[in-house]
Amino acid sequence: xxxxxxxxxxxxxxxxxxxxxxxxxxxxxxxxxxxxxxxxxxxxxxxxxxxxxxxxxxxxxxxxxxxxxxxxxxxxxxxxxxxxxxxxxxxxxxxxxxxxxxxxxxxxxxxxxxxxxxxxxxxxxxxxxxxxxxxxxxxxxxxxxxxxxxxxxxxxxxxxxxxxxxxxxxxxxxxxxxxxxxxxxxxxxxxxxxxxxxxxxxxxxxxxxxxxxxxxxxxxxxxxxxxxxxxxxxxxxxxxxxxxxxxxxxxxxxxxxxxxxxxxxxxxxxxxxxxxxxxxxxxxxxxxxxxxxxxxxxxxxxxxxxxxxxxxxxxxxxxxxxxxxxxxxxxxxxxxxxxxxxxxxxxxxxxxxxxxxxxxxxxx
Ligand code: UDP
Numbered sequence: 001x002x003x004x005x006x007x008x009x010x011x012x013x014x015x016x017x018x019x020x021x022x023x024x025x026x027x028x029x030x031x032x033x034x035x036x037x038x039x040x041x042x043x044x045x046x047x048x049x050x051x052x053x054x055x056x057x058x059x060x061x062x063x064x065x066x067x068x069x070x071x072x073x074x075x076x077x078x079x080x081x082x083x084x085x086x087x088x089x090x091x092x093x094x095x096x097x098x099x100x101x102x103x104x105x106x107x108x109x110x111x112x113x114x115x116x117x118x119x120x121x122x123x124x125x126x127x128x129x130x131x132x133x134x135x136x137x138x139x140x141x142x143x144x145x146x147x148x149x150x151x152x153x154x155x156x157x158x159x160x161x162x163x164x165x166x167x168x169x170x171x172x173x174x175x176x177x178x179x180x181x182x183x184x185x186x187x188x189x190x191x192x193x194x195x196x197x198x199x200x201x202x203x204x205x206x207x208x209x210x211x212x213x214x215x216x217x218x219x220x221x222x223x224x225x226x227x228x229x230x231x232x233x234x235x236x237x238x239x240x241x242x243x244x245x246x247x248x249x250x251x252x253x254x255x256x257x258x259x260x261x262x263x264x265x266x267x268x269x270x271x272x273x274x275x276x277x278x279x280x281x282x283x284x285x286x287x288x289x290x291x292x293x294x295x296x297x298x299x300x301x302x303x304x305x306x307x308x309x310x311x312x313x314x315x316x317x318x319x320x321x322x323x324x325x326x327x328x329x330x331x332x333x334x335x336x337x338x339x340x341x342x343x344x345x346x347x348x349x350x351x352x353x354x355x356x357x358x359x360x361x362x363x364x
Contacts, residue, residue, distance in 0.1 A: 001029060001030050001031070001090050001091065001360075001361075001364050002030075002031045002033075002087065002088070002089040002090050002091075003023070003030055003031065003032050003033070003089055003090065003091045003092075003093060003360075004033050004034070004035050004059075004060070004083070004084070004087060004089045004091075004092050004093070005019060005020070005032065005033070005034050005035070005092075005093040005094075005095075006035050006037065006080070006092065006093065006094045006095075006100055006101070006104040007034060007035070007036050007037070007058070007095070007100070008036070008037040008038070008039035008040065008076070008098050008099065008100025008101070009039045009040045009045075009096075009098045009100065010040055010045050010046070010049065010265075011095075011096055011098075011173070011286070011287045012095050012096055012098065012100065012101075013046070013049035013050065013053060013055065014049065014053065014173055014176045014268065014287070015095040015096060015118055015119065015172045015173055015176075016034065016055070016093070016095055016118075016172075017049075017053035017054070017055050017176055018172050018175035018176050018179060018352070018353035019032075019093065019118070019172060019353045019356060019357065020032060020034065020055055020056075021054075021179070021353065022353040022354050022356070022357045023357060025357075026357060026361065029361060030357075030361070033059035033060070033087070033089075034055065034056070034058045034059055034060075035058060035059065035060040035061075035062065035080065035083055035104070036058035036060070036061050036062065037062045037064050037076045037079070037080070037100040037103070037104070038061060038062050038063040038064045038065055039064065039065075039066075039072065039076070039098060039099060039100050041063070041065060042241070044264055044265045044266075044267075045241065045265055048267045048268070049267075049268055052180075052267055052268045052269055053176065053180075053268060060083045060087075062075075062076060062079040062080060062083070063079075064076050064079060069099060069130060072099050072103075073099045073102065073103045074103075076099060076100055076103035076104065077103045077104075077106060077107050080103065080104045080107045081107045081111070084107060084108060084111055084113060085111070089108075089113060090113065090114065090364065091113065091114045091115075091116060091360065091364070092104060092105065092107075092108035092113055092114070092115050092116070093115075093116045093118060094115060094116070094117055094118070094138060094142075095117075095118040095119055095172070096118070096119050097119070097122070097131035097132075097134045097135045097138075097286075098131070098134065099130075099134065101117070101134050101135075101138050102133075102134040102137050102138050105117065105137075105138045105141055105142060106137075106141065109141040109142075114143040114144070115138075115141060115142045115143055115144070116142065116143065116144035116145075116146065116356075116360065117138050117139060117142040117144070117145050117146065118146045118172060118356065119146070119147075119148055119171075119172070119173075120135075120138075120139050120142060120145035120146055120147050120152060120156065120166070121139065121145060121147045121148075121151070121152025121153060121155045121156045121166070122135055122148070122149075122151070122152055122155070122286075122307035122308060123135065123136070123151075123152075123155045123307050124305040124306060124307040125305065126304070126305050128209070129207075129209075130208075131286075131307075132307070135307070136159075139156060139159070139161060140159075140161070142165070143165060144165060144167065144359065144360065144363070145161065145165050145166045145167065146167050146169045146352075146356050146359075147166060147167065147168045147169065148169075148170060148171040148172075148173075148290075148308075148348075148352075149171070149308065149309075149310040149345055149346075150168070150310065150346070151308075151309050151310060152168075153166065153168055167355075167356075167359050168347065169347065169352050169355040169356050169359065170346075170347030170348055170349060170351065170352030170355060171290060171345075171347070171348045171352050172352045172353050172356070173287050173290055173291065174290065174291075174294050174348040174349070174350060174352065175350050175351070175352050175353050176268075177272060177291055177294055177295075177350075178349070178350030179350065180268070180269060180272070183269050184269055184272045184273045184276060185273070185276075187269050187270055187273035189266070189269075189270040189271075189273045189274050190273065190274060190277050192270075193236055193261065193263070193274070195234060195236065195274075195277075197277040198277060198278075198279055199233055199234075199279060200233050200234050200235065200236055200278060200279060201227060201228065201231070201233050201234070201235045201236070201278060201279060201280045201281070201282060201331070201335070202235075202236050202237075202238075202274050202275060202278040202280075202281045202282075202283075203224055203235055203236070203237045203260075203281070203282045203283065204237070204238060204240065204281075204283045204284070204285050204288060205220060205240065205243055205283065205284050205302070206240035206242050206243050206284065206285070207284040207303065208242075209284075209303070209322075210284050210302060210303075210322070211240075211242060211243045211246050212242075212246060214246075214249075214250035214252070216322075217243070217246055217247065217250060217252060218250070218252055218255065219324050220302070220324065221247075221252060221255060221256055221257070221260070222255070222257070222324075223324040223327055223328055224237065224257065224260045224282070225256075225257025225259065225260060226328045227282070227327075227328050227331045227332070228257060228259035228260060229257070229259060230328070230332055231279075231331060231332055231335045233279060233280075233335060234259050234260075234261060235259060235260045235261065235282075236261050236263060236274060237260050237261065237262050237263065238263045238264065238265050238266045238271065239262055239263065239264070239265070240265060241265070272291065275288070275291055275292060275295060275297060276295050276297065278297055279298075279334075279335050280297075280298045280299070280300065280331060280334050280335055280339075281297060281298070281299045281300070282299075282300045282302060282327070282331060283299065283300075283301060283302070284301065284302050284303050286306075286307065286308060289301055289306060289308050289311040289315075289317045290308060290311055290315075290348075292311075292315070292316055292317060293310075293311040293314070293315025293316050293317055293342055293344070293345065294315075294344055294348055296316055296341075296342055297316060298316050298318070298334045298339040298340075299311070299315075299316055299317045299318065300317075300318050300320045300327060300330055300331055300334065301317055301318065301319050301320060302320055302321075302322060302324075302327055303319065303321070303322065304319075304321050304322060305319070306319050310345045311345075314342060314343055314344075314345050315342040315343070315344075315345065316339065316340065316341075316342035317342075318330060318334070318340075
């Protein structure tokens, strides 16, 4: 069976790495190749993940880069169609919710090639998020839908997706975390940044709703200063390229509070080692809500909704909304020892990729 897995952006690399490892155990049955669309292309957002997650160089590199949603999606589709026409795979695997996910699933499904969506069924119910549109559309045209949490099963049922295509297999992002835990534990990144375990806050922001408007971004940076000041903790802020560009564009680099340490985006091992030892994580990321829940680290999500409700219901995540006074007071409460105790959601056990590969082989 010839399979092409698509990766485009940072979280995709982390989700496909465990699948690539799992397929290696079935080399006699499966030829697994990787197509990198080039949505994220620089050293810090892409190459470092291939190296750290021990993935081979991509077999196909489409080099599409950035652009508007329409132009990026269209360019991925045109380039991926050529790969599919030439390679004639039996299956295309698409992870997550980025433009590469919808672009490549659409190309494959129109060429009559089966599509497997890894991380299907997640819903924020907010169509203003580009990712939500990508999720909904990809699920409609997928032949295999692999779901990470029970809410995803319910969402797909409510949308009328045939249950024979839907499989509750767990979370491949947690597979990577479990696999690399020894290296994460051994990393010296906390000391490298001059921080003490349990005595700093880690922050990441990149959602357009938080960082594309100058006023919102300014208030976000000020809020980090308030949290650091009143909580007596330093904040490490590895800055996503989109956020960095906007800080410069809006002339906000001068207002970053002194107790907030800005850094470049970090490698996977280094970043997770900081997450694991942080007093608190403040973020608008999707994946980081899951990683903090698995690690039992308090997380405040600065968004009005989450497509990953299990992290709030079962895990350590708080959905704080975008009222930054509320975020700051919640942060102080959590750092003052008032954090809820979470537990690890069902099937987040490091074996999701193995389950996915078994389903694919049994149904090929
Ligand atoms: N991540 C990383 N370095 C960083 C920030 C995040 O390795 O500086 C990892 C993080 O641990 C998670 C993934 O990148 O595995 C999440 O990506 P991101 O927040 O960009 O995307 P989202 O999950 O919101 O789609």
